[in-house]
Amino acid sequence: MSVGERWCVVGGGMLGMALALRLAQRGQRVTVWEGAAELGGLAAPWSLGEIVWDRHYHVTLASDSYLRGLLRELGVESELTWVTTRTGFYAGGRLLSLSSIFDYAAFPLLSPLEKMRLAATIIRASRIGDARPLERISAVDWLRRHSGQRTLERMWYPLLRAKLGANADRVSAAFIWAIIARMYAARRSGAKRELFGYVRGGYARILDRLATHLVECGVRAVVGRRVESVTRSEDGSLVVKASDGSAEAFDRVVVTAASPLAARLCPELTERERELHEGVEYQGIICASLVLDHPLSAYYITNIVDAWVPFTAVIEMTALVDRATFGGRSLVYLPKYVTEGDPALARSDEEIEREFLDALEHMYPGLQPGAVRGFRISRVRYVLPLSTLGYSDRLPPIRTSVPGLYVVNSAQIVNGTLNVNETIALAERAYPGLLADHPAGKQRPLNV
Ligand SMILES: Cc1cc2nc3c(=O)[nH]c(=O)nc-3n(C[C@H](O)[C@H](O)[C@H](O)COP(=O)(O)OP(=O)(O)OC[C@H]3O[C@@H](n4cnc5c(N)ncnc54)[C@H](O)[C@@H]3O)c2cc1C
Known part of the structure; x- marks a missing residue:
């Protein structure tokens, strides 16, 4: 392992940050380039008026040992609240x-x-x-x-x-x-009933601690820097170019973005590598967050059997989190999982809001239109790689044919559901192999 190499981690979601942390703790000089205005990716918070909470609903399970290990390292594991929902x-x-x-x-x-x-x-x-x-x-x-x-x-x-x-x-x-x-x-994990947990303050609190810990460990995280390409230069270093015109040379680059995006960012991948990344099918999401005067029901999740309902579940965060956190109001999510090319992703906020609220009022006749105090829509094209038939035969490998360039992303979570615990477990499995790899040496596949 060469000490003190310059690493760029593309993507400041939980995966990119966990990898950056581990690499920096082992003496590497690590920079994270994140395209969005803040760190966190799918786990990032946003605000609905006065309320700041996760853009997408998140719970932690008692068995999420990798995530809980990280929370312990950040000093916030004791802030977990456990609830039977x-x-x-x-x-x-x-x-x-x-x-x-x-x-x-x-x-x-x-x-x-x-x-x-x-x-x-x-x-x-x-x-x-x-x-x-x-x-x-x-x-x-x-x-x-x-x-x-x-x-x-x-x-x-x-x-x-x-x-x-x-x-x-x-x-x-x-x-x-x-x-x-x-x-x-x-x-x-010991609980007689399934307990769901959350850190007081939600992912905003976790990400705040994680960002501080990254700085303490020497990681430089730059937000608002969308990477456009990673290419090899004549001296063997990797040049990372961003859409704001900035460019920097690194010894090693780890791309954590979804596979179709990774294929676009890395023009020097072989045709086979490109094929593997482009072949990963992703699930997208349209996820509405609502602030209501009152809860809709006592359920954390309501699964929907009736096919006419335009969203795929109702998630009531207030069945888990104390209402006082939301100023006495209720926070509800209406997710609609879609295919990555679904034209619904291009529909306007107004159209989606009207359709979702009509359906919600029909499902819960007690809901008064005036009781909806906030409504905000998140759209993400690449959320979850689909575990299709024979999936693990077509896994994109971590090491690419471009020396020093790696792709570590959710596509490599095989036979697991997408959650932060699996994401951190992937980072923990992957980083020793990255450190042990010798880009200029013999090419051998890195397994996760
Ligand atoms: C609706 C929903 C509900 C969920 N519920 C739970 C739950 O209850 N419990 C749980 O544990 N997990 C849950 N998850 C999953 C959890 O959010 C993910 O497992 C985790 O956040 C994935 O992290 P990641 O870093 O792999 O991906 P991402 O969060 O997608 O991070 C990738 C990052 O790369 C950045 N990026 C992409 N392209 C570029 C580029 N060109 N240049 C620079 N940056 C780029 C993106 O902006 C993003 O920040 C949920 C997810 C969703 C969507």
């Missing part, structure tokens, strides 16, 4: 609770036999150690086979839609396995 289902125009074993027994959408098959499916998935064979069958086919058609339609499909929208049919059974594995890990 409730889950709802909106079906046939009714709001149903599915929060306890009693709710499950009384759940009207499935017969007792279907409930037993459903429970057996979950247990079966939890006992599978290697998810790779599940990549050969679609989630929908696998769930139909083990739980039956009606349970697929009434339970599994709404759950898949809440996470994937129109991509629900595209993922392999490994996706369902990953969700069940995360749920089981949370239970195994």
